[in-house]
Amino acid sequence: MTLEAGMTCVVQPNVITPDQKAGVQVGELVLVTETGFERLHRAERGLFRIG
Numbered sequence: 001m002t003l004e005a006g007m008t009c010v011v012q013p014n015v016i017t018p019d020q021k022a023g024v025q026v027g028e029l030v031l032v033t034e035t036g037f038e039r040l041h042r043a044e045r046g047l048f049r050i051g
Contacts, residue, residue, distance in 0.1 A: 007032045008040070 003009060012027030030037040 003032045005032055005034045009037075 008029060008031050010027055010029050012025075014023065015026055016023035029040040031040055
């Protein structure tokens with residue numbers, strides 16, 4: 001597949017511990033542009049604690 005300007009793509013590695021009991025969500029939605037990409041998520045990067 002060749003990415004072209006105007007396409008969107010989710011880059012989402014599956015980062016988990018060796019025992020697969022814990023992981024982290026690090027996905028990113030990007031828009032492919034003529035010169036690279038544009039990040040579409042508006043949330044700040046970093047660690048969030050829920051609960």
